Amino acid sequence: MATVRQKLARLTIAGAVFLAAPAVAFAQGEHARRAATELLVLAGDARRLAAEDTNDLHRKGLADRIRGGLAGLELMLRLADQEQGHQPRPHGEALAALREALTAGDLVRLQSLAADLVAAYPFRATGILPAIPTSKRLKLGRELHEELCAGCHDAPDLEVERPAYNLFDEAQQLSPGEFSARMSVGVRGDRVTGIDNPLSDEQIASLVAYYRSRTN
Ligand code: HEC
Structure with a gap:
């Protein structure tokens, strides 16, 4: 094929x-856009994970996706900060908190932490x-x-x-x-x-x- x-x-x-x-013409650099994009998908996956009609099989897939996404995010956010001329923001804690919330199955906290990051790196389509x-x-x-x-x-x-x-x-x-x-x-x-x-x-x-x- x-x-x-x-x-x-x-x-x-x-x-x-x-x-x-x-x-x-892009108002946003490639790194900033990539970071914002990943964050919006992560927040969406967190919402799907918490949705009542999501079955266990898909929950497992979503949790894996979120975990995989988190792995690359620290570097991605640092590059986005650099590109925008910001002082690098300390993301380690926020990402660790997200990971903890995921592991603990605290989906309310997971969604709220993800929303905070989405607000910090708004996606412009x-x-x-x-x-x-x-x-x-x-x-x-x-x-x-x-x-x-x-x-x-x-x-x-x-x-x-x-x-x-x-x-x-x-x-x-x-x-x-x-x-x-x-x-x-x-x-x-x-x-x-x-x-x-x-x-x-x-x-x-x-x-x-x-x-x-x-x-x-
Ligand atoms: C070989 C099969 C295959 C082909 C071809 C393919 N996809 Fe996918 N696509 C997938 C799978 C499987 C996933 C789910 C991946 C995951 O959950 O990590 C996916 C995920 C996606 C998602 C994310 C959906 C979501 O809800 O997060 C989008 C959007 C998407 N594909 C668009 C496209 C588009 C547009 C094309 C054609 C240009 C395309 N795909 C071609 C298999 C495919």
């Missing part, structure tokens, strides 16, 4: 993508959350989805710890900011998919526009 990267290369060669993608779902974006989004994502996401296997959820449903259920953050993290660098940042912001924006434009 062709990897996502190979499929993407084919699409690119076919000239279906990368046509005059406009340059996007500029560039990924398109203000205007143009017909060009919707078309590109559909092509990318059908070629690269539908195989895993359209008929999710829920009997696994970390399912590949239906992205049309997620687009309806999640806040626009959290959905964009999940798209950014989900598409870039995920060990399960083996994808390592193959999509441009404009391509992610097109996918976001497409998912938000319709239900499956």
Whole structure:
């Protein structure tokens, strides 16, 4: 089976993508955005973990994801601080507290600690959350989805710890900011998919526009 990267290369060669993608100006540097994105997903995972209708299998997957996310966060936050010219803030304690809350199963505290960090590193979806779902974006989004994502996401296997959820449903259920953050993290660098940042912001924006434009 062709990897996502190979499929993407084919699409690119076919000239279906990368046509005059406009340059996007970012108010936020790459490190700050990455940190803010990871934090928003972490806060969302904490909320899912606490939700009554989340079953034990998915709880285990979510707890693993949160634990994995926390491992890289200290460095990520330090880089974000540096990039923004802040004195590095002491995050060790906050992250240790998050880890403790997770281990203790104190989900109220976990959510409140995550919310504090989200407030300290606000996520700006500029560039990924398109203000205007143009017909060009919707078309590109559909092509990318059908070629690269539908195989895993359209008929999710829920009997696994970390399912590949239906992205049309997620687009309806999640806040626009959290959905964009999940798209950014989900598409870039995920060990399960083996994808390592193959999509441009404009391509992610097109996918976001497409998912938000319709239900499956
Ligand atoms: C080989 C299967 C596979 C392919 C192809 C794939 N994904 Fe995924 N995706 C997954 C799995 C499995 C997860 C869950 C990972 C986890 O929980 O850690 C996931 C997670 C995600 C998430 C996070 C969802 C959430 O609720 O946090 C997003 C967003 C996402 N994928 C988008 C995409 C998009 C967009 C594409 C196409 C460009 C794509 N994926 C292609 C398997 C796949």
